[in-house]
Amino acid sequence: MDSIKYTLSENQMPRFWYNIQADLPEPVPSVLHPGTLEPITVADLEPLFPTQLISQEVSQERWIEIPDEVQSIYRQWRPTPLYRARRLEKALDTPAKIYYKYEGVSPAGSHKPNTAIPQAYYNKLAGVKRLTTETGAGQWGSSLSLAGAFFGLEIVVFMVKVSYHQKPYRRAFMEAYGARVVASPSNETEAGRSILKKYPDSTGSLGIAIGEAVEVAIADDQTKYALGSVLNHVLLHQTVIGQETLAQLELTGDYPDIIIGCTGGGSNFAGIAFPFLGAKLRGEQNNVKFVAVEPAACPTLTKGKYAYDFGDTAHLTPLVKMHTLGSSFVPQGFHAGGLRYHGMAPLLSHIVELGMIECRAETQLGCFAAGLTFARAEGILPAPEANHAVKAAIDEALRCKEEGVSQTILFNLCGHGHFDMQAYMDYQAGLLRDTEYSAEELEMALSGLPVSR
Amino acid sequence: MDSIKYTLSENQMPRFWYNIQADLPEPVPSVLHPGTLEPITVADLEPLFPTQLISQEVSQERWIEIPDEVQSIYRQWRPTPLYRARRLEKALDTPAKIYYKYEGVSPAGSHKPNTAIPQAYYNKLAGVKRLTTETGAGQWGSSLSLAGAFFGLEIVVFMVKVSYHQKPYRRAFMEAYGARVVASPSNETEAGRSILKKYPDSTGSLGIAIGEAVEVAIADDQTKYALGSVLNHVLLHQTVIGQETLAQLELTGDYPDIIIGCTGGGSNFAGIAFPFLGAKLRGEQNNVKFVAVEPAACPTLTKGKYAYDFGDTAHLTPLVKMHTLGSSFVPQGFHAGGLRYHGMAPLLSHIVELGMIECRAETQLGCFAAGLTFARAEGILPAPEANHAVKAAIDEALRCKEEGVSQTILFNLCGHGHFDMQAYMDYQAGLLRDTEYSAEELEMALSGLPVSR
Numbered sequence: 021m022d023s024i025k026y027t028l029s030e031n032q033m034p035r036f037w038y039n040i041q042a043d044l045p046e047p048v049p050s051v052l053h054p055g056t057l058e059p060i061t062v063a064d065l066e067p068l069f070p071t072q073l074i075s076q077e078v079s080q081e082r083w084i085e086i087p088d089e090v091q092s093i094y095r096q097w098r099p100t101p102l103y104r105a106r107r108l109e110k111a112l113d114t115p116a117k118i119y120y121k122y123e124g125v126s127p128a129g130s131h132k133p134n135t136a137i138p139q140a141y142y143n144k145l146a147g148v149k150r151l152t153t154e155t156g157a158g159q160w161g162s163s164l165s166l167a168g169a170f171f172g173l174e175i176v177v178f179m180v181k182v183s184y185h186q187k188p189y190r191r192a193f194m195e196a197y198g199a200r201v202v203a204s205p206s207n208e209t210e211a212g213r214s215i216l217k218k219y220p221d222s223t224g225s226l227g228i229a230i231g232e233a234v235e236v237a238i239a240d241d242q243t244k245y246a247l248g249s250v251l252n253h254v255l256l257h258q259t260v261i262g263q264e265t266l267a268q269l270e271l272t273g274d275y276p277d278i279i280i281g282c283t284g285g286g287s288n289f290a291g292i293a294f295p296f297l298g299a300k301l302r303g304e305q306n307n308v309k310f311v312a313v314e315p316a317a318c319p320t321l322t323k324g325k326y327a328y329d330f331g332d333t334a335h336l337t338p339l340v341k342m343h344t345l346g347s348s349f350v351p352q353g354f355h356a357g358g359l360r361y362h363g364m365a366p367l368l369s370h371i372v373e374l375g376m377i378e379c380r381a382e383t384q385l386g387c388f389a390a391g392l393t394f395a396r397a398e399g400i401l402p403a404p405e406a407n408h409a410v411k412a413a414i415d416e417a418l419r420c421k422e423e424g425v426s427q428t429i430l431f432n433l434c435g436h437g438h439f440d441m442q443a444y445m446d447y448q449a450g451l452l453r454d455t456e457y458s459a460e461e462l463e464m465a466l467s468g469l470p471v472s473r
Numbered sequence: 474m475d476s477i478k479y480t481l482s483e484n485q486m487p488r489f490w491y492n493i494q495a496d497l498p499e500p501v502p503s504v505l506h507p508g509t510l511e512p513i514t515v516a517d518l519e520p521l522f523p524t525q526l527i528s529q530e531v532s533q534e535r536w537i538e539i540p541d542e543v544q545s546i547y548r549q550w551r552p553t554p555l556y557r558a559r560r561l562e563k564a565l566d567t568p569a570k571i572y573y574k575y576e577g578v579s580p581a582g583s584h585k586p587n588t589a590i591p592q593a594y595y596n597k598l599a600g601v602k603r604l605t606t607e608t609g610a611g612q613w614g615s616s617l618s619l620a621g622a623f624f625g626l627e628i629v630v631f632m633v634k635v636s637y638h639q640k641p642y643r644r645a646f647m648e649a650y651g652a653r654v655v656a657s658p659s660n661e662t663e664a665g666r667s668i669l670k671k672y673p674d675s676t677g678s679l680g681i682a683i684g685e686a687v688e689v690a691i692a693d694d695q696t697k698y699a700l701g702s703v704l705n706h707v708l709l710h711q712t713v714i715g716q717e718t719l720a721q722l723e724l725t726g727d728y729p730d731i732i733i734g735c736t737g738g739g740s741n742f743a744g745i746a747f748p749f750l751g752a753k754l755r756g757e758q759n760n761v762k763f764v765a766v767e768p769a770a771c772p773t774l775t776k777g778k779y780a781y782d783f784g785d786t787a788h789l790t791p792l793v794k795m796h797t798l799g800s801s802f803v804p805q806g807f808h809a810g811g812l813r814y815h816g817m818a819p820l821l822s823h824i825v826e827l828g829m830i831e832c833r834a835e836t837q838l839g840c841f842a843a844g845l846t847f848a849r850a851e852g853i854l855p856a857p858e859a860n861h862a863v864k865a866a867i868d869e870a871l872r873c874k875e876e877g878v879s880q881t882i883l884f885n886l887c888g889h890g891h892f893d894m895q896a897y898m899d900y901q902a903g904l905l906r907d908t909e910y911s912a913e914e915l916e917m918a919l920s921g922l923p924v925s926r
Binding site for chain 2: 022023024025027029030089092093095096097103107125127128129166169170188189190192193195196197198392395396397398399400401438439441442444445448
């Protein structure tokens with residue numbers, strides 16, 4: 021019994037992004053101007069983003085059309101395959117059915133190009149010449165570099181310093197696409213210099229790198245900023261994942277009982293889950309359980325506070341209400357760089373607060389073990405980030421076995437691990453450790469939260 | 474004008490491998506027993522291969538059925554996409570049409586699983602417990618490791634020592650699938666020990682690693698040997714590539730004027746070319762030019778001799794008539810490890826001798842430049858091996874531009890470069906050099922050729 025691939029033809033690809041804001045019982049809290057603490061205006065965001073992305077950020081329309089130019093590039097690797105993981109089911113000896121959507125087939129190896137392409141497109145349309153961004157593990161930086169190459173945009177990536185040094189090949193991958201990669205904190209920005217002055221040995225964080233990228237974008241008219249997760253428009257673009265999956269599942273006759281995604285900023289989880297959650301909110305489906313899995317070493321959803329906070333350490337971004345560990349929180353250097361963010365997408369945080377999603381934290385040792393089990397059964401070596409979803413899927417499948425029930429489990433395999441081999445080597449050599457934080461450590465980072473309404 | 478993907482449905486996948494031996498005007502010269510210099514018998518090969526693979530090795534049947542169990546696994550990533558590279562055409566401003574078949578979508582990242590899967594399958598059927606093999610760049614070792622995980626076979630990979638140290642991540646990838654990887658020359662075999670005694674600092678070669686793998690297989694009843702290229706049955710399995718391409722080209726209305734593949738042992742070139750060459754041999758198509766591209770630093774086809782030689786340095790293999798640089802030839806450590814083999818597939822060598830294929834040698838600097846041009850236009854970063862095909866395709870497209878003709882160019886993009894980032898880093902840093910050999914150096918290696926009929 022081999023695993024089965026479910027494909028769609030290109031004309032079955034979604035033509036619209038799905039905006040869950042249209043179906044929410046309560047609207048997501050406003051984004052606030054950090055100076056006035058009043059809701060921000062479109063004009064406040066214009067130094068950072070082109071107007072079409074700002075419109076998408078605040079839109080309440082349920083369906084937003086995907087431009088032909090974006091569709092045309094999506095088609096290079098989309099629709100991505102949905103697999104029934106029958107070899108994994110057999111290896112686990114479970115009565116559960118396990119499905120996974122595989123986003124690693126994109127040229128950059130993850131789901132991130134789903135939003136990098138439209139972001140580059142709208143910026144190009146608006147006459148922008150250069151985009152700045154941050155990257156942790158490098159999946160987002162690679163994807164924006166790819167998009168920059170396609171649209172002829174100059175790309176500058178502030179890469180978290182620990183990753184910059186740990187993952188030179190990820191950097192080389194971005195440079196192969198023509199991007200410029202800068203280790204963050206850097207001397208190129210005020211934000212970077214002020215951190216280096218206080219902490220000359222700082223290994224950086226996504227919060228610091230965002231601050232640097234934002235600062236450069238604000239300072240130059242022809243430069244804008246691009247973010248790889250967290251924001252509403254980013255989550256919006258990722259909904260092609262879940263929409264395709266809905267169509268693919270129709271070919272199987274199954275509907276998921278459990279939907280799982282890993283969460284760093286929240287975009288890959290939202291990508292697979294929101295179209296299903298929308299169906300549930302509209303009363304078309306019930307009884308689906310949604311599971312967000314985060315690293316125990318950066319437990320934003322499970323141990324953070326739901327509060328207004330900055331997206332960056334330099335406090336240049338607007339204030340958003342989200343689950344946060346505090347914008348000064350610098351997570352330890354565990355091997356899932358894409359999940360090392362102090363905050364969580366406001367939209368996802370809001371939905372968690374509405375009680376619609378179960379949140380779990382997993383340690384890295386358990387996640388790597390799950391990833392190897394998956395690789396040997398299914399042949400695909402997942403990214404360390406994706407291993408968090410794999411771990412939860414295997415746990416649910418083993419629970420089904422214990423309970424003797426055949427539930428249907430769906431998870432998003434958001435990327436491959438080809439650029440994460442050092443992590444696998446360290447794991448196999450027994451060099452990795454699990455770290456958790458004491459209540460005091462977490463409290464201290466949260467004590468710096470800004471005051472808001 | 475974006476690039477276009479042409480897909481097939483699973484029921485359009487080839488159900489047979491194509492055996493070009495059925496269509497050759499003259500049979501390929503016999504393989505000889507190294508002791509008797511007589512044609513080898515099936516019994517001579519049985520310590521190395523299961524009988525079904527030996528039958529395929531000598532078969533003259535045109536079509537050989539692909540077992541359901543192999544088809545079922547092929548479907549995980551096959552049919553692979555064919556792309557019309559319109560962004561590359563635009564970047565080159567050429568009137569030529571450029572198509573490429575992309576084999577990097579396999580879980581191991583290259584075309585090699587096309588033969589690793591059936592080889593593991595037939596060995597499993599025959600009750601074999603363990604397979605030994607060699608690997609250079611690691612694409613083949615990864616693919617056999619994957620196949621071993623799928624079929625529950627123990628895999629031992631002798632990895633050329635220079636690659637073992639240069640590419641620890643490729644090794645980690647094989648280990649993630651559960652394989653054991655040994656740096657070659659090793660102390661585990663007589664073949665390895667004798668090399669180490671003479672040359673303690675030997676960085677190894679494919680010829681040495683093959684000798685080690687063969688020795689281990691011969692010594693144990695439950696162990697057999699698997700080869701990733703060169704042999705007839707390996708080339709046979711790769712013909713799914715060209716057959717799919719034929720069906721995909723029907724969707725385009727185009728037929729290639731030029732078909733290009735890189736050549737190390739010859740299997741990816743054969744995979745794309747043989748189904749088209751068969752059509753030409755049967756008189757169904759004419760005027761197609763076939764171009765085999767090899768590295769100038771291992772110029773087997775362009776500077777080797779067509780003669781009987783051993784496949785390995787230890788002289789444990791049978792004698793095959795092929796283009797060879799001599800089995801003692803150790804190519805310099807350039808960055809396309811998959812092409813560093815002293816010989817060439819006997820079947821391909823024979824066809825070259827029949828005058829059906831144009832052969833070219835390209836230097837690595839030109840190939841890396843071509844690879845980056847391709848990556849920025851098409852989004853996929855090719856393996857250094859595949860860059861040889863990319864280089865020739867770009868050259869042909871530029872020739873078309875100069876001549877003002879719109880020819881159709883097809884090439885095989887046999888794998889991605891995710892495990893080759895050090896090479897790209899070195900190239901971008903200006904650290905790579907081109908090396909060629911003097912006539913004397915080449916002559917010396919050839920002087921050791923065995924005597925045969």
